[in-house]
Amino acid sequence: TQLLEQSPQFLSIQEGENLTVYCNSSSVFSSLQWYRQEPGEGPVLLVTVVTGGEVKKLKRLTFQFGDARKDSSLHITAAQTGDTGLYLCAGGSVYNFNKFYFGSGTKLNVKP
């Protein structure tokens, strides 16, 4: 059983389109992280959100943490081919040995 459910599992869009990826759980997390993973490499951290309702922006990427700290979303504006990759959310706590539980991932393909 996945503690974190991500949707959609796969997304194929044209360059310039907008998209949103969702990460949902029935559990409360003290922090929620988003990672991007390229084929053959380990995940790389994009952002950490820790406050319910928090919104963080990283250039064309906007991350939101739900008010109840159970869900999160990643929105990409005007997607580029360089955004192609596997996006993973992970929920955890610095007060629980920094153990993080990962969602199953969203595989994004941005076509030129």
Added chain:
Amino acid sequence: NAGVTQTPKFRVLKTGQSMTLLCAQDMNHEYMYWYRQDPGMGLRLIHYSVGEGTTAKGEVPDGYNVSRLKKQNFLLGLESAAPSQTSVYFCASILGGEVSEQFFGPGTRLTVL
């Protein structure tokens, strides 16, 4: 800084064979983790360590053992490999305290025949 390194990068085993995966970090991080990644499953925590000489079980520890004799190294052992252990294995480390960013190694692709 090399960050987090893993050896080997690839390995093929026969059922019943044993092997050890090595993870090394040069960032003086306290916490280290071993995950496995399978298609459609995301990353699942196998074992973790909160400091030198400590280890603890994660979500899927069966069939694996670990040791952290030195702060910079975290070893993952398979005593008797099974086909169900075919996976990509990732090691990660975290500084600790209020900093929770995980730094991942490049992964080890293991096939058990």
